[in-house]
Amino acid sequence: MKTGFEFVLAGARLLARAAGTLWWAEAGLLCVSDLHLGKSERIARRGGTLLPPYETVDTLERLDTEIAALDPSVVICLGDSFDDLRAAELPESEALWLARLMAGRRWIWIAGNHDPGPVGLGGAYLAEWAEGPLVFRHIAVPGAGPGEVSGHYHPKARITAQGQSLSRPCFLIDGARMILPAFGTYTGGLVTTDPALEALMGPDAVAVLTGPRAICLPMPRVPPGPAISPANALRQRPGRRG
Amino acid sequence: MNSLPPPITDWFAARSWSLHPHQTEMLARAGEPALLLIAPTGGGKTLAGFLPTLAELASAPRPGLHTLYISPLKALAADIRRNLTAPIAEMGLPIRVEDRTGDTTTTQRKRQRADPPQILLTTPESLALLLSYEDAPRIFDGLQRVIVDEIHALAESKRGDQLMLGLARLATLAPGLRRVGLSATVEDPPALARFMASAPQPCAVLHADPGPDPDITMMRTTAPPPWSGGGGRYAIPDILDQVRAHQTTLIFHNTRAQAEIFFHDLWLQNTGDLPIGIHHGSLAREQRERVEAAMVAGVLRAIVCTGSLDLGIDWGNVDLVIQVGAPKNVKRLVQRIGRANHRYNAPSKAMLVPANRFEVVECIAALQAVQAHDLDGDPRGPGPLDVLCQHILATACAGPFDAGAFYAEVTRAGPYAALPRADFDACLEFCATGGYALRAYDRWRRLMQRGDGLWQLRDPRTSRMIRMNLGTIVDTEKLKVRMKGRGGTPLGEVEEAFAASLSQGDTFLMGGQVVRFDGLRELTVEVTRDPGREPKLAVFDGTKFATSTQLSDRILAILNSGDWSALPPATQGWLALQAEVSVMPQRNRLLVESFPYEGREHLCIWGFAGRNAQQTLGLLATKRMEERGLHPLGFVATDYAVLIWGLDAVLDAGPLLDAAGLREGLEGWLAGNAVMKRSFRTTAQIAGLIERNLPGQRKSGRQATFSTDILYDTLRRHDPGHLMLRITAEEAMRGLVDFGRIEEMLDRIGGRIDTRRLERIPPLAAPLFLEMGRVPVQGAGRERLLAEAAERLMVAAGLA
Structure with a gap:
């Protein structure tokens, strides 16, 4: 059983894990993106519906499993770790849980568009972070040098196998950059055929599906030609992502 | 109220019209608190409903709302307005009639609230919205009568439950309110009366003369029906002959897609240029209205239609109804047939056109049932709690309420008469705080209890959101x-x-x-x-009804009768071939056929339990196959069978289908499958857990940035006792899961399961390969195929 897909980015040997995390064994570094902790509470606070308030616990559980399996010395949360800054005021039990995960290792919060300011939970709070040949930031910068690791877009791949359409969160990887899937439980996705992702990823890009096992395939793209793919236009919901 | 005042009698006399006996009786019994009229189509039901109102307002004119008329269709409300306005004007009665539906303009709605007409025609959804306004008590203060039209149709869905809660509310706002239900022929009138009564008071039932039996036959066709498929294309020349021979024909199809394809083919063969239109629920309103107008004007000779014309406007000149494809339900067939010849005391004329050779058997079974007056139908369950949750939120929009008094009011609605207080409280708690085991929303609760004990919205602005989400019709995107x-x-x-x-x-x-x-x-x-091209099939969301138990039994009886002389030769030959190659499915045994086809192994289970139950059987069987490493890949269910395909052959289906194992499997499995998730999506929307319409976001049509499947999984993992999961399970067991019919099947087969290993597709199973609605199994087999497909793609792209 493959737990991940191995590849090299800017000389760093990396593993895109089936659970949706990125593992850099040589540096002992684990990276996750878009946890969106506290999302249900934020929606309720703003007068929306009362969603099941368990997504933070659920996300922490899965993160705990990854950390327990890998024992990283560095954890990077790639932005949008909290659904907004007020959501970072976690209930005590969840704050303690996070503190336990953070104990004994370096922890870096990268700023995201949902959580643009420092959070009072310890760890370092940074706009971006360079480690060896890699640069970690929330939103990919067009034309960035090789070795960029980012999140924000919640990429998901829609593929057809045996006449069935199937959609799963995925990593996108090309020779220069990679984009992580969202790790948070209540997070939607943006299909890989979206113009934003099409424009960012090179022609050789692959998608690594998360799920029971990490499956690598060529990044599903809009077929060449003048047509606007309906799937693409349909999933394009400006302002509702990240 | 025994006699009609002069303006009305004069008007009738001038036209030499006289009242039907049931219309007179409705007038005589107008003072009764609740009255259910059962009359065939064309029996003048609507007039029977309105006469007491006209009589009362003619004798004692008054301003303010007197009568509320509720119909399941917007179009019907508009049509009734036209049909009432003219006579009222001719009689010179001081009565204003207006309709109020989703199509009514905002200005008009505002005016109606400030100055209601004497007669307001509306739909259950518009009524729910009216009741959610703060001024509802003023609007309905003097309301005397409420008329629910086509109540048999409303009672079949949650719209009926919502409406009955609304009537209970109305009865509180307007004590002394009288209610009248108008219904087509139904199998269990007392049950419908209990449904519409103000519990615990009874509701009287009044039967109109049912009229003569319909003249219903199988259509003789020149070409035999095809082996499989739907649509009835082969019968088009014969159908066109019938259209020519009649004044106006309604051609009913079971799904919208079939109606479209049939209409297209019909048009290609319609060399005589007969004016024929199409009408179904997926067409734009403008399109439908144009067809309806042409029909009323008598311009059209035929309309190809679906259930969208099951109800509604009376077209007196329809003299033939053709049903293409097997009717899944005898009661619906009878009601459809009633669309022909809306003249009382003349038999309706109808013809059945089976779409394929198996449907011939179904059609004959249905004919026999109609002749035997053997109507079918499933008993109604208790009022669903998701609808109650919505009703609680909507009521909170209208103003603060006392929980005890509100509970008492809710139990006066027929479907909720036996509602335990604990269930009501659970719904109230859900509306207030989400009802989660983890009390996270004390600060952000939706409803709060005030110092005086009344419940109200925490944030009055929430009411806008709640109103936008009213209604129990949940559509796919x-x-x-x-x-x-x-x-x-x-x-x-x-x-x-x-x-x-x-x-x-x-x-x-x-x-x-x-x-x-x-x-x-x-x-x-x-x-x-692009008229020149071959069309790619349009997959509309056509409603698929399960064939009723009664009809399935009749079909099995015909299959095993040994005498197929009533069937056309082609069907006889087909059944004979099945008997020769395999065996005939029987009522007291379960036939399972196992065979390879195109590189996959197949398993066909002939349970005859109806589409939903067969689907559940497919889910349970594939789960057990998965556990045994048999790599199922997917299945498709029909009313009679489920066809499963996978990577490994099943030589003995007995262990997969033993009763104890299925029941046990249901417990464990029920939670995680796609059917439950679909039920959850509906339930969560109705109960207000997720929102359909956000102000200013209507355009996108989709607000949930993550799927409801994730909510369902999260809830199940972290709060398995939650009310929404309970409602979902109850809902699914009754509807989509339909385990009751699996139990019924298990009873009749009594463990007698015969697995037949065959070398190729058995004749009866062949049509299953053309069925739509295939369900994938997300298991090891699929992961294996996915990995293989990815590998091939990588190689093809030169990336591996």
């Missing part, structure tokens, strides 16, 4: 289709999933024409006409 270009003609709607599968240049059928997909503009599918 749909996209509008219109002709390309500025102000292009709207054609109708397609499911989002269908739209997503289209590429530029793809053609499909819409409103009877072949159109080419050009692209999407702001979530509208833009198309151009």
Whole structure:
């Protein structure tokens, strides 16, 4: 059983894990993106519906499993770790849980568009972070040098196998950059055929599906030609992502 | 009220019209608190309902709302307004009649609230909205009568439950309110009376003369029906002959897609240029209205239609109903037949056209049932709690309420008469705090209890959101289709999933024409006409009804009768071949056929338990196959069988289908499957856990940025006792899961399961390969195929 897909980015040997995390064994570094902790509470606070308030616990559980399996010395949360800054005021039990995960290792919060300011939970709070040949930031910068690791877009791949359409969160990887899937439980996705992702990823890009096992395939793209793919236009919901 | 006042009697006399006996009786018993009239179509039901109102308002004119009329269709409300306005004007009565539906303008709505007409015609959804306003007590203060039209149709869905809660509310606001229900022929009138009564008081039932039996036959066709498929294309020449021989014909189909394809083919063969239209629920309103207007004007000779014409406007000149495809339910067939000849005391004329050779058997079974007056139908369950949750939120919008008094009011609604207080409290708690084991929303609760004990909205602004989400009709995501270009003609709607599968240049059928997909503009599918091309199939969300138990039993009896002389030769030959190659399915045994086809192993289980139960059987059987490492890949269910395909052959299906194992499997499995998730999505929307319409976001048509499946999984993992999961399970067991009919099947087969290993497709199973609605199994087999497919793609792309 493959737990991940191995590849090299800017000389760093990396593993895109089936659970949706990125593992850099040589540096002992684990990276996750878009946890969106506290999302249900934020929606309720703003007068929306009362969603099941368990997504933070659920996300922490899965993160705990990854950390327990890998024992990283560095954890990077790639932005949008909290659904907004007020959501970072976690209930005590969840704050303690996070503190336990953070104990004994370096922890870096990268700023995201949902959580643009420092959070009072310890760890370092940074706009971006360079480690060896890699640069970690929330939103990919067009034309960035090789070795960029980012999140924000919640990429998901829609593929057809045996006449069935199937959609799963995925990593996108090309020779220069990679984009992580969202790790948070209540997070939607943006299909890989979206113009934003099409424009960012090179022609050789692959998608690594998360799920029971990490499956690598060529990044599903809009077929060449003048047509606007309906799937693409349909999933394009400006302002509702990240 | 025994006699009619002069303006009305004069008007009748001037036309030499006299009242039917049941109309007179409705008038005589107008003072009764609740009255259910059961009359065949064309029996003048609507007039019977309105006469007491006209009589009362003619004798004692008064301003303010007197009578509320509720119909399941907007079109019906508009039609009744036209039909009432003219006579009222001719009689010179001081009565204003207005309709109020989703199509009514905002200005008109505001005016209606300030100055209600004497007669207001509306739908259950518009009534729910009216009741959610703070001024509802003032609007309904003097209300005397409420008339519920086509109540048999409303009682079949949650719209009926919502309406009965609304009537209970109305009865509180207007004590002394009298209610009248108008219904077509139903199998259990007392049950319908209990449904509409103000519990615990009874509701009297009044039966009109049912009229003569319908003249119903199988249509003789020149070509035999095909082996499989639907649509009845083979019968088009014969159908056109019948259209020519009659004044106006309604041609009913079971699904919208079939209606479209049939209409297209019909048009190609319609050399005599007979004016024929099409009408179904996916067409744009403008399109439907044009067809309805043409029909009323008597311009059309035939309409190809679906359930969208089951109810509604009376067209007196319809003299033939043709049902294409097997009727799944005898009661619905009888009601459809009633659409022909709306003249009382004349038999309705109808013809059945089976779409394929198996449906011949179904049609004959249905004919026998109609002749035997053997109507079918499942008993109604208790009022669903998701509807109650919505009602609680809507009531809170109107103003603060006392929980005890509100509970008492709710139990006066028929469907909720036996509602335990604990269930009511659970719903109230859900509306207030979400009802989670983890009390997270004390600060952000939706409802709060005030110092005086009354419940109210925490934030009054929430009411806007709640009102926008009222209603119990939950649609799949749909996209509008219109002709390309500025102000292009709207054609109708397609499911989002269908739209997503289209590429530029793809053609499909819409409103009877072949159109080419050009692209999407702001979530509208833009198309151009492309008559020259072969259409790609349009997959509309056609309602699929399960064949009733009674009909399934009749079909099994015909299959095993040994005498098929009533069947056409082609069908006889087919059944004989099945008997020779395999065996005939029987009522007291379960036939399972196992065979290879195109590199996959197949298993066909002939349970005859109805589509939903067969689907559940497919889910349970594939789960057990998965556990045994048999790599199932997917299945498709029909009313009679489930066809499973996978990587490994099953030589003995007994262990997969033993009763104890299935029951046990149900417990464990029920939670995690796609059917439950679908039920959850509906339930969560109705109960207000997720929102359909957010102010200012209507355009996108989709607000949930993550799927409800994730909510369902999260809830199940962290709060398995939650009310929403309980409602979902109850809902699914009754509806989509339909385990009751599996139990019934297990009873009759009594463990007698015969697995037949065959070398090729057995004759009866062949049509199953053409069924739509395949369900994938997300298991090890699929992961294996997915990995293989990815590998091939990588190699092909030169990336591996």
